[in-house]
Amino acid sequence: MELPLLHLALVGTPNSGKTSLFNALTGSRQKVANYPGVTVERKEGFFVTPLGRQVSVVDLPGTYSLRGRSPDEEITRDFVLGKASGEAVPDLVLCVADSTNLRLTIRLLLELKRTGRPMVLVLNMFDIAARRGITVDVERLAKELGLPVVTSIAVRKGGTADLLRLTDEVSAKLAAEAEANSWRALSVAELRATQREADRIIADCVSLPSRPDTWTARIDAVVLHPVGGLVVLALILFVMFQAVFAWAQPLMELLNSGFDALGEFVHATLPAGLLQSFLQNGVISGVGSVIVFLPQIIIIFLFILLLEDFGYMARAAFLMDRIMGGAGLHGRAFIPLLSSFACAIPGIMATRVIDNKRDRLTTILIAPLMTCSARIPVYTLIISAFIPAKDVWGFINLQGLVMFGLYAAGIISALAVSFLIKFFMLRDYAPAPFMLELPDYKMPRLKSIVIGIYTRAKMFLVRAGTTIFSMMVLIWFLASFPQPPAGATEPAIDFSLAAIIGKALEPLLAPVGFNWQIAVALIPGMAAREVAVAALGTVYAIEGGKEAAEQIGQVLATKWSLATALSMLAWYIFAPQCASTLAVIRRETGSWTWMAVTFTYMLVLAYAASLVTYNVAVALGAG
Amino acid sequence: MTDTNDTRPHMPLGLAQRGYTGVIQQLSARQAGSALSDIELESRLIELGFVEGARVEVLHEGLVGRDPIAVRVDSITIAVRRREAMAIIVA
Ligand SMILES: Nc1nc2c(ncn2[C@@H]2O[C@H](COP(=O)(O)OP(=O)(O)OP(=O)(O)O)[C@@H](O)[C@H]2O)c(=O)[nH]1
Ligand SMILES: [Mg+2]
Numbered sequence: 001m002e003l004p005l006l007h008l009a010l011v012g013t014p015n016s017g018k019t020s021l022f023n024a025l026t027g028s029r030q031k032v033a034n035y036p037g038v039t040v041e042r043k044e045g046f047f048v049t050p051l052g053r054q055v056s057v058v059d060l061p062g063t064y065s066l067r068g069r070s071p072d073e074e075i076t077r078d079f080v081l082g083k084a085s086g087e088a089v090p091d092l093v094l095c096v097a098d099s100t101n102l103r104l105t106i107r108l109l110l111e112l113k114r115t116g117r118p119m120v121l122v123l124n125m126f127d128i129a130a131r132r133g134i135t136v137d138v139e140r141l142a143k144e145l146g147l148p149v150v151t152s153i154a155v156r157k158g159g160t161a162d163l164l165r166l167t168d169e170v171s172a173k174l175a176a177e178a179e180a181n182s183w184r185a186l187s188v189a190e191l192r193a194t195q196r197e198a199d200r201i202i203a204d205c206v207s208l209p210s211r212p213d214t215w216t217a218r219i220d221a222v223v224l225h226p227v228g229g230l231v232v233l234a235l236i237l238f239v240m241f242q243a244v245f246a247w248a249q250p251l252m253e254l255l256n257s258g259f260d261a262l263g264e265f266v267h268a269t270l271p272a273g274l275l276q277s278f279l280q281n282g283v284i285s286g287v288g289s290v291i292v293f294l295p296q297i298i299i300i301f302l303f304i305l306l307l308e309d310f311g312y313m314a315r316a317a318f319l320m321d322r323i324m325g326g327a328g329l330h331g332r333a334f335i336p337l338l339s340s341f342a343c344a345i346p347g348i349m350a351t352r353v354i355d356n357k358r359d360r361l362t363t364i365l366i367a368p369l370m371t372c373s374a375r376i377p378v379y380t381l382i383i384s385a386f387i388p389a390k391d392v393w394g395f396i397n398l399q400g401l402v403m404f405g406l407y408a409a410g411i412i413s414a415l416a417v418s419f420l421i422k423f424f425m426l427r428d429y430a431p432a433p434f435m436l437e438l439p440d441y442k443m444p445r446l447k448s449i450v451i452g453i454y455t456r457a458k459m460f461l462v463r464a465g466t467t468i469f470s471m472m473v474l475i476w477f478l479a480s481f482p483q484p485p486a487g488a489t490e491p492a493i494d495f496s497l498a499a500i501i502g503k504a505l506e507p508l509l510a511p512v513g514f515n516w517q518i519a520v521a522l523i524p525g526m527a528a529r530e531v532a533v534a535a536l537g538t539v540y541a542i543e544g545g546k547e548a549a550e551q552i553g554q555v556l557a558t559k560w561s562l563a564t565a566l567s568m569l570a571w572y573i574f575a576p577q578c579a580s581t582l583a584v585i586r587r588e589t590g591s592w593t594w595m596a597v598t599f600t601y602m603l604v605l606a607y608a609a610s611l612v613t614y615n616v617a618v619a620l621g622a623g
Numbered sequence: 624m625t626d627t628n629d630t631r632p633h634m635p636l637g638l639a640q641r642g643y644t645g646v647i648q649q650l651s652a653r654q655a656g657s658a659l660s661d662i663e664l665e666s667r668l669i670e671l672g673f674v675e676g677a678r679v680e681v682l683h684e685g686l687v688g689r690d691p692i693a694v695r696v697d698s699i700t701i702a703v704r705r706r707e708a709m710a711i712i713v714a
Pocket of ligand 2: 019031061
């Protein structure tokens with residue numbers, strides 16, 4: 001007889017390795033990083049035990065208790081207590097502990113026991129505990145706690161073998177044990193008593209060496225130094241943005257010439273006509289102009305992944321706490337905002353770790369101002385076309401410096417907006433507390449970095465192949481039809497729908513220095529920021545005529561004034577050009593209003609910033 | 624070990640300098656003036672391991688107002704603001 005699906009749930013304190021375990025068991029690639037609060041959603045996966053039992057396992061956000069103080073903790077609480085709509089309570093709870101730090105998990109486990117769910121304690125990160133000389137009397141611990149205890153090393157091959165074996169054993173005798181749920185929120189006195197009990201059990205079963213992680217202490221002495229720490233943080237960010245420029249250049253040039261050659265090839269082999277134009281101008285000049293930025297995207301993700309896996313993120317949050325607090329931001333807002341450098345969507349999701357509703361909302365509203373990786377193509381294109389690639393003070397690349405300035409502008413305006421929100425809307429505001437565990441540093445693992453980058457690169461390419469491609473088809477179509485009447489002397493594109501639409505919008509955008517080609521590019525750019533680059537590529541490629549296999553950057557350098565270019569950069573610092581971000585804001589805030597507010601305020605800022613930039617630049621003679 | 628705790632003056636952890644080591648004597652949320660309610664603050668502190676008898680050491684402090692502080696509590700390091708640390712009475 002086929003046994004029913006066994007339902008497991010992974011519960012534990014933040015950063016104890018639940019997601020690593022989930023990935024090891026199910027072969028998934030959910031995000032793992034070395035700071036508390038990585039997982040903010042429930043994720044289900046499946047596997048088969050050595051004895052052939054079908055298992056469903058659910059990964060949950062980490063939590064210190066079942067009180068559910070923030071949206072992510074509520075997800076865990078509701079799932080464990082079976083309150084989540086349409087969900088059965090798990091058959092077996094795997095309580096995952098960081099073996100180097102059992103105090104908080106054992107207390108959580110004592111609380112979890114009251115739910116009456118069958119449970120197993122998983123002593124994860126046992127490799128680190130062993131290296132530090134921590135020894136655990138597993139049998140005694142199991143007896144004291146009255147439940148099975150097993151060790152595991154989630155990140156090592158075969159490190160979950162014992163857990164798998166135990167799952168088979170335990171699941172065989174489950175059935176009858178359904179106990180009543182006697183959980184209710186613990187009072188302070190009960191909480192204290194549970195922690196005492198946990199400490200007693202640990203004293204009996206665990207022997208700790210008096211040797212803390214000396215590496216962490218040594219690194220922190222520099223990295224958390226009141227002044228030195230901020231210098232290091234600024235340096236890291238600076239190197240990151242320089243690298244995005246300097247390191248990616250050779251690869252990008254290679255890709256660029258690859259696409260050029262491809263364009264030439266298509267031009268040479270296909271007969272002149274619509275198909276040739278579609279492939280050369282629509283697909284290759286359009287989509288190709290976006291794919292060229294893959295190396296830069298990879299570099300920025302490489303930096304962020306390394307910082308996350310190493311354990312630096314929580315330190316950065318520590319250093320920035322008071323500085324961000326001055327702008328009225330919650331200390332826990334730092335990590336979501338830094339993740340937004342990659343993409344605002346995971347950044348906005350990560351705000352679930354913020355317990356205070358208003359703090360969370362403020363963070364969501366400003367997250368899209370952080371320079372996400374989709375802006376990189378736009379920035380790079382314009383910078384390389386208009387800013388000379390010379391060195392300042394001998395070692396700083398001027399283009400990299402401008403890039404850094406754009407990132408800084410995003411950050412400063414985010415802080416300013418947050419400050420204004422707090423000042424005008426939330427006057428009775430008292431600063432929410434900042435309490436964050438600073439995990440020990442861990443050597444970033446090559447495999448997880450490679451997987452992380454692979455996933456992001458794939459996402460980027462899939463986007464290029466779907467969203468961007470379909471927008472490109474649209475743009476190409478608009479820019480190619482209707483075709484000019486026979487004998488017309490003006491460029492063909494002047495008769496197209498694109499030109500008609502662009503010229504209709506031009507008066508609106510003329511004050512900020514945008515021509516009709518930019519106006520056309522901005523509309524599909526609402527779907528995704530990179531599309532604007534692709535759209536410009538296509539529009540100018542068609543306009544340039546059949547031979548124009550020139551790179552889009554060179555075209556822009558001849559067609560735009562410096563003032564227009566700067567105005568475009570200013571526009572992109574602010575413009576709400578991303579449909580998916582707006583959709584996530586609507587989902588996470590549960591309201592259309594906040595989505596509309598974000599859209600409007602960003603659009604107004606974008607227009608104002610461009611207006612000022614353009615007019616100042618023109619006044620200075622850059623028009 | 625420091626058995627001199629009885630003789631050392633009690634003080635809030637929120638006033639401790641970097642390098643301070645001591646043992647938690649009691650939690651007193653009313654002294655903190657945190658945005659959280661007394662019960663909530665005390666619960667959170669306990670959930671992070673700040674209970675009576677735990678050894679604490681102030682490892683690092685921030686730049687602005689020497690805030691926040693990174694505190695070693697037995698085997699883990701927790702960052703808290705001084706305002707909340709006022710609720711932790713040490714000696
Ligand atoms: N050495 C070692 N590292 C581990 C082990 N398990 C997890 N890690 C590392 O510990 C860190 C945290 O792992 P996660 O799986 O993200 O932890 P989590 O419990 O899902 O964290 P949250 O989602 O924030 O609650 C990562 O850097 C992992 O690489 C282990 O068994 N051994
Ligand atoms: Mg996780």
